[in-house]
Amino acid sequence: MRSSMRVVLVGLLVALAVPAGVGTAGAVFTATTSSETQQAGTATLPAVDGAQATRTPDGTADLSWTTPIVRTDVAPDYTIERAIGDDTTTLTPDITADSGGTTAGFTDDLTTPAEIEGKPVTAVTAGGFHTCAIADARAYCWGWNAYGQLGNTTTDSSVPVAVTGLDDPVTAITAGWAHTCAVTDAGTAYCWGLNGGGQLGINTTTTNSAVPVEVAELDNPVTAITAGFYHTCAITNTAHCWGYNLYGQLGNDSTENSSTPVAVTGLDDPVTAITAGGYHTCAIASTDPSAGIAHCWGNNSDGQLGNNTTTSSAVPVEVAELDNPVTAISTGLYHTCAIASTDPSAGIAHCWGNNSDGQLGNNTTTSSAVPVEVAGLDNPVTAITAGDTHTCAIASTDTSAGIAHCWGYNGYGRLGDGTTIDRAVPVDVDVEIGVLGRNWTCAQEDWQLIGDPDDPEPQACAPGPNIPVAYRLAYTKAGWESPNTSVTTMWSDDQ
Template structure:
């Protein structure tokens, strides 16, 4: 489907705010309802917003040439200085844009690009996910990977930063349903409900138990290995250094880094194997792992959050770190939610988008740099009712956001 954007009469103005350069689009909130494009905002130093500039965006702007109705899944990767994004389109192809120092755009180079282009030679893709410096894609049940393999995260049997600028096949794994890419590690969910991991084993992020040589980490691997005693998994969500897994009966498991309470098991301790997230005994329909804080959506529309909350990004009206899930009343009914480095983005049933947390580089997208901690901890409206948004995404540990 090819969409044509209606003419805009407002002037795009480049202005300076403190030490930041920002692209201001004053009419974004009113234009959103009829604008067909994927929207993006926040920091943009390496073109991660896909708007053909490297200027920060204080309000939602268009990702060039990518219509919302054409996107099946969008995933952001990297930190602010290494950030990028990939979009799986309805025709099974993948587009990428942003930083490319590790070949994570899959375009055969290490040159970044501020506009989306198609990943060559890749079609028939059913799932895609971006990590800190690599990407995973599922095609006909097999996994393809590209970008950095410094910790074996490409799963092709190689390490020592054997960068792959185009997709390569992950070894010895088929019948894959979904994938998740984290900070130098990878996770795959097979259709039989088992979970497989590879890459960096620090913090227990592979979930495979203590390494033979170090009881505080998993053994790093450059090919997939199954997490034992973890079955009947229906969905996975991968944070920077930790993982959430949703069981077929609506419970949530977690493993990996726990210093901010992001495992939800009432500790701040890493776990080398899966543990139960407390007080989520049933009824969970969606999970979302951010870099340091997490969310679960329940059957009745309730949203629960846990983990780091230093900027009020959980939305519970405090800045208290939560080691177990707490209800987020301000976000009940949310359809899609994701945590960025220090903020949260949530798509609402009416097509609007709400944001919470820090706002120093416009990651809330409301045209200001004022955090919600100074606004009674209430969510701000980034896109209004009727904007047609159903899903949201952020970069892995960065401060850029997407709505589509």
């Protein structure tokens, strides 16, 4: 009489918890066999031996076991299930075994993709061909990087990258044509990038820097800083500027360059804001702090001084046709923008000067020697910055939302919307594209992040220390088979 047997082992539950799992060897099964002549018998086989499971810090689990020696000429056919809480999954792992096929195991990846939780953007600044921002007290930059102006020693980037070397929280940031500067909460000023005009303020014009370096000869604390085309300005107790000075943009009634800070003349204290453009500079200053009067000096070829002329000035002149108080101001290559309103809570954005790429944001490309209102921004506008030929602002009806908008020329992706299309009206910065505003989090309760939450690369999550993970293993010997085989398993958990 010829008979065949189908053998099925169902039987191992290994509960895992960080840092290591435990094994069990007490599971057994009962197999029922049927012969071709319907004469039946029973057989009992032992469970696998030495089962072990170990969790690893990278979110994986290593499993191993020894399969009983039954029909060594036939490889076992495994069925494996994994349970994480109420979620059960059938696995098809790549199982490795020794030459005899008895000792086997595999590595299980427990991770799932992390999700992105936004960080509020607290400051944004537009440079020549790059843009920078502060999110969660850290500095980020994106765009052109030929001179290290992104501050992370990398090449160009169309998505935000973190600036390296600033250990203290960053409170202010400004982007020039090819250099960038920032102030930390200690009141110390740093600059990086191109230094051909002495704009880094380190008493030399021969050394560029792809990482932040401290500005020399500035009394701390620095309360504000701004980077222009080839010059930089800051506020300590008074206004200071340094770098290139062909058009009098340093504001000290001269046209001589300076690689260290010099005091600006002709401004009534206190100076509450300062901004350096292509070859011009602007500031907010008034003996009445609530008045907020805007002043500009330097090159005025396109009306960027805002005084309804095109005459340059080596000393400050007052901007015309702006409702006081002016609460913020920023200068681009040949244009200037400000926030001004008789109602300080309204926060209305205005721009003036060159508009060849739509950088004034009024849905035209017509230049203006007096301020014009930016279109399409929900008030209040809380921050604004003018770059080479583009502008960015933070504006939202919900002041806690911190939504960034940019407009104008979009070469190198400087508008941050994931395209290179020029915009004559504001568009939202897409924080989902780059690291800016990213904070990797785990959607599942009690799962933990594997990796750095600020890393721009996608992160993963794995079950945390309080979450058990269970595996259930079964195998068959395919050589024992019969169309009439029925199998009943008995589950035993001996942990």
